Amino acid sequence: MKISVFTIFPEMIDGYTSQSILGRSQDTGLIEITSHDLRDQADGPHRTIDDSPFGGGPGMVLMPEPVFKCVETVKPPRPLILLSPSGRKFDHTTATELSELEGFSLLCGRYEGVDERIRKNLCDDEISIGDYVLAGGELAALVIIEAVARLRQGVLGNEDSKTEESFVEDLLEHPHYTRPAEFRGEEAPSTLLSGNHEEIRRWRKIQSLRTTIRKRPDLIDKRGGLTPEEKELLKDLE
Numbered sequence: 001m002k003i004s005v006f007t008i009f010p011e012m013i014d015g016y017t018s019q020s021i022l023g024r025s026q027d028t029g030l031i032e033i034t035s036h037d038l039r040d041q042a043d044g045p046h047r048t049i050d051d052s053p054f055g056g057g058p059g060m061v062l063m064p065e066p067v068f069k070c071v072e073t074v075k076p077p078r079p080l081i082l083l084s085p086s087g088r089k090f091d092h093t094t095a096t097e098l099s100e101l102e103g104f105s106l107l108c109g110r111y112e113g114v115d116e117r118i119r120k121n122l123c124d125d126e127i128s129i130g131d132y133v134l135a136g137g138e139l140a141a142l143v144i145i146e147a148v149a150r151l152r153q154g155v156l157g158n159e160d161s162k163t164e165e166s167f168v169e170d171l172l173e174h175p176h177y178t179r180p181a182e183f184r185g186e187e188a189p190s191t192l193l194s195g196n197h198e199e200i201r202r203w204r205k206i207q208s209l210r211t212t213i214r215k216r217p218d219l220i221d222k223r224g225g226l227t228p229e230e231k232e233l234l235k236d237l238e
């Protein structure tokens with residue numbers, strides 16, 4: 001999978017993506033992440049890429065000319081996704097869709113954002129990572145890259161990790177415990193220490209359902225309610 005990132009701070013992208021699972025995935029050739037400096041195609045001694053907004057107002061706006069030129073020179077993998085608070089909200093479904101592509105590219109805004117013609121005529125999609133405003137698109141790009149990369153075959157050490165995680169099947173994950181079995185007066189659930197795999201599976205499923213119902217009932221609605229097997233499990237509990 002090839003991922004290109006367009007930014008005025010390529011070192012932010014390179015620093016994070018050279019570490020941990022993203023670094024390893026690149027070393028083994030599973031993923032190729034390339035950052036491109038939007039200033040590469042900017043003119044003038046200061047390689048200016050921003051200007052004040054028409055109509056006045058605070059802040060600066062990324063100009064279309066250097067951004068178009070940079071993207072057109074690189075010819076990155078498509079879709080080219082603009083990172084923006086106005087985009088569709090990023091979630092597990094979008095991460096899964098992107099993980100099935102051969103590649104994609106991310107365009108990081110800064111200041112007040114980008115000239116509207118960049119969004120309309122250069123980008124193919126627009127994604128937000130949540131209802132808040134960051135100073136730039138770099139953190140959003142990293143969030144998306146990591147969430148997508150870990151869904152690719154071979155990126156995680158244990159492939160089971162991603163099939164048993166939160167948001168798979170629109171459920172939150174069950175709690176985890178590790179050594180010691182008793183910590184400051186609280187014991188780990190005995191079922192988890194029993195060695196009975198069927199009982200452990202059942203316990204985890206019940207916990208996952210309870211956590212989701214309590215914390216994110218919207219996820220239960222999204223998946224169209226509980227299956228008959230799940231209703232049965234919860235009934236036993238009551």
Ligand SMILES: C[S@@+](CC[C@H](N)C(=O)[O-])C[C@H]1O[C@@H](n2cnc3c(N)ncnc32)[C@H](O)[C@@H]1O
Nearest residue numbers: 083084109110112113128129133134136137140
């Ligand atoms: C300060 S923000 C611009 C906010 C813009 N003036 C607005 O009110 O929507 C600068 C850049 O950060 C990125 N950004 C900020 N918040 C984001 C979010 N929630 N999701 C994705 N990108 C975001 C975008 O690339 C944006 O162009």
